[in-house]
Amino acid sequence: MQVTETLNDGLKRGYTITVTAAELEAKVNEKLIEAQPEVEMKGFRKGKVPMALLKKQFGQRLLGEAMQDAVDGAMNKHFEDSGDRPAVQPDVKMTNDDWKEGDDVVVALNYEALPAIEAPDLSGISLEKPVVKADDAAVDEALQNLAKSAQNFDDKDGAAENGDQVTMNFLGKIDGEAFEGGAAEDFPLVLGSGQFIPGFEEQLVGVKTGDEKSVTVSFPEEYGAAHLAGKEAVFDCTIKAVKAPAEAVIDDELAKQFGADDLAALKAQIAERLEAEYAQASRAILKRGLLDALDEAVNFDLPPSLVEAESKQIAHQLWHDSQTDVDQHDHSHGDIETTEESDKLAVRRVKLGLLLADIGQKAEVEVTDQEMTQAVIAQARQYPGQERQFFEFIQKNPQMQQQLRAPIFEDKVVDHIVGQITVTEKEVTKDELQKAIEDLENEG
Structure with missing residues (x-):
């Protein structure tokens, strides 16, 4: 078996894999020997069918399997020896279309390799984390809104x-x-x-x-x-x-309408909920700051196919966002042209995605079964009465599993990185935090 390099341009790789006829024959014989003990044929005892007869009976059928096994084995060995990891599914094509039994098999292997990534010096990253306390005024405002809703x-x-x-x-x-x-x-x-x-x-x-x-x-x-x-x-x-x-009365009776024992307990619940909301917003701002810092700190070649696919997806979403009268799931409008904006966003997303994946892999970050179950349950709540069908759909759909796993993995990697950088807490007002979130959302 011979592997010859035909292309090495940036992250683009091309190879020719040649599997000789002798290697194919050896593979077929190996499969026949493996199957021989279980084969039964009229006139012969089980396991005693002559090899020549087995080859005549099953050789053609096993030849295709042998070709596939040989090519797969050569590809796996190539990736193991080279250390390359393809960015997307490699393109594998047989080049000698007029192949017949007894000929060598020649296959063209082309792919884009994932880049080698050098992790940035995380100790040099310093960020501010906004912190908001749930003061009496915020609790009273939330309480007034609750009273209006009741x-x-x-x-x-x-x-x-x-x-x-x-x-x-x-x-x-x-x-x-x-x-x-x-x-x-x-x-x-x-x-x-x-x-x-x-x-x-x-x-x-x-x-x-x-x-x-x-x-x-x-x-x-x-x-x-x-x-x-x-x-x-x-x-x-x-x-x-x-x-x-009727004029809203904020008292113990109102608290009981919302499942609290009394007004003091309701205020405590509101304060806890507000603190959780502030913490979530604060983390979103810290995460954006971290991603911005990482984007500035690293630079490496990106697989063009990943950037192109991401840009198309972004352009599609941007188009939908501007077409309020078109259903989000309506794809009848065809392909949307990518733009300078979608290309720029795609470069950032692909770069950060590859970087976080590399850091997470090296840090052995994993998404647990329990975390996945919690994510599935959270999604299933959006389909009341159809939870069982949703669970079954997720179980049978690896792509959906990956869509649920990816944000969990990313957040765990972010937490891992945050533990290694300098984070300074800065107390801000609720309005300042809200303004920061709005700015973050406007930036996209």
């Missing part, structure tokens, strides 16, 4: 205004015919909430308990239900009650 209403005698709750029965009709989903009884609607289609709530301003009101509206052209989109409908409404917002 808004109660009291009966009123006058006409309904924006902010009031109207309880009603309604029946919707299109061209005089009732339609599915267009009726309800004792339905509570807060006027001005935007819960119903545009124009509906405005026409209920001024109604009183006991009123009968016909509301005429048109469903939006882009309405989710195609059979209703763009059509005019008349809703016959019977007003059963009009209620005004």
Whole structure:
């Protein structure tokens, strides 16, 4: 078996692998000898079929397996000897298309190698980590918002205004015919909430308990239900009650509505939740700072195919972000042209991805089965009632498993690096932290 280099340009590699006819024959004989003890054939005892007869009967079938084994073995040995790791699946093609039994097999192997990466001096990286304390003002603000979400209403005698709750029965009709989903009884609607289609709530301003009101509206052209989109409908409404917002009372009773024993316990829960939110935001800012520092600290050749694939994916997402009327899963628009912006982002992502993977591998960072299970459970919650199907889908889909594993691995590598750099905590206000997060999101 012979391996000859044909290309060595940057990270691009090309080789010709030649497997001689004699090597193939030896492989076939090896497989026949391995199978001989189990072969049964009329006129012969099990395991006693002559090799010549076995070769005549099974030789052609085993020849293809022998070719594949020989080429795979040569490739594996090449990667082991060279230390190369292909960035993507290597391109392997047989070059002698007119091959016949008795000829050598000549295969062209082409791939892009992953670059050799020299880890940066982490001791030279120094970052600030913003820290926010959940003070009384923040807890009180969150408590006020909770009280608003638990808004109660009291009966009123006058006409309904924006902010009031109207309880009603309604029946919707299109061209005089009732339609599915267009009726309800004792339905509570807060006027001005935007819960119903545009124009509906405005026409209920001024109604009183006991009123009968016909509301005429048109469903939006882009309405989710195609059979209703763009059509005019008349809703016959019977007003059963009009209620005004009651003043929110922050006390132990409010706390019990949210599962706390008393107000003090609810405040403690809120403070704990706020601290967790601040810590998550703070970590995101620290992580961005770390990635920026690593991006500046290292430079190495990148596999063009990885950068190109990443740029296409980024360009696709950027296009979708600018097309609010197109479903994220709609790919009917075809390929999206890459841009200077997508290319620049792709270079950064591929470089940092390879660097973090290299650091994680050398540090023997691993994602545990428990961490994977927790990630799957978290994703499954997005599909209530279909959790079992989701679990089965993940089990059968290695690509989805990798998509769940990758961010966990990255965060663990980031934690590993953070433990080796200088991190100084800086106390900031909640507003300053929020501004920093907004800036981070705007930078992309």
